[in-house]
Amino acid sequence: MKITSLVALFLFAVQFAFSQSEKPVQGKVTTDGFPTGGIEVINQTNGSVVVTDVSGKFSIPAKVGDVLIFAGKNYTARKITLNQKDFGKTGVETSMNQEAIQLVEVEITKEVDDVKLVPPIVEPLRSVDNILNNSPNNMMVYNGSIKDGLNFVAIGKMIGKLFKKKKDKVITHVEMKEYVSDNFNKDFFLNTLKLKEDEIEIFLEFCYADPKMATLVNDNNVLETSDFLISKKEEFRKLKN
Known part of the structure; x- marks a missing residue:
């Protein structure tokens, strides 16, 4: 009876020592059932980092209770705590979710100047002599000027608002x-x-x-x-x- 107790105590001590020592833990990362390569696997407890291969597989030194972080570009980060069964044959199987691409919000505001319509001024008919005479008052001859030109100030404001950026959130x-x-x-x-x-x-x-x-x-x-x-x-x- 005493020998049986000593053997049980020895086996418990061996199991405890095994759980406290680091050994490679195997695993595989997938997305929607497909292997995902290029995912960084970080052992937050001991600081070691590895990257999954094209088959989504990885191997990293760890022990029971260590925290693993899975992170990748355009993927939502995941975090798990290792237990004893993770060191078995199946290892760690983790599924990653792709992040939705966020579009930058652009605010477009239509701005219209307050323009009053003025009826055109009807010039009285002129004689043939006045028409042929290129005088400043002759409306039949183009003198190079632009009447009612474009409002460049209003156009500039509209273009500026097209490129108005959304303010960054203040993190406390x-x-x-x-x-x-x-x-x-x-x-x-x-x-x-x-x-x-x-x-x-x-x-x-x-x-x-x-x-x-x-x-x-x-x-x-x-x-x-x-x-x-x-x-x-x-x-x-x-x-x-």
Whole structure:
């Protein structure tokens, strides 16, 4: 009985050690049932990155509990947490959704000047002598002038409004914090960025002050945001020193 208990304890210890050590996890990414190549697979926990091949397959070092992020251009990013069954024969199977192409809104406004119609002035009939005489009052002879010319000011306003751009959305610090909280866990800052726990909040405030952070949050680009945080870590370290 005692020997059986020792064997069970040994097997439990081996299984626990296996779950805490990294090993390659296999997987496949598809879109509408078809293999999807060129998708970046990011292990948010240890910082490693791989790209799916033409068959949509990938292999990345990980362990149970690690968070994988799947991101690609024109695709909605996905995030999963690995469990023990993901390290089996079937591996990780993930389906990506293509993002809808958003058209830029263009506002076209028709502008009409307030023009009053004036009845034409009827000139009295002139004699043959006056018609043949090229005088300033002779309406039968073109003198090179343009009557009632184009209103170039109004035309300029109409063209300007055709190219009027939509204002960018202003991203607040609250929205930035929610975005970081949803996409990056504590292990990313402690293990990948090598920050101390009491430095994380100060580092994030340092990142929020950079206008590029708001642009990345507005574009919902997890991969570029991860690269941005890694680059800002070096600036933060220099500031501390």
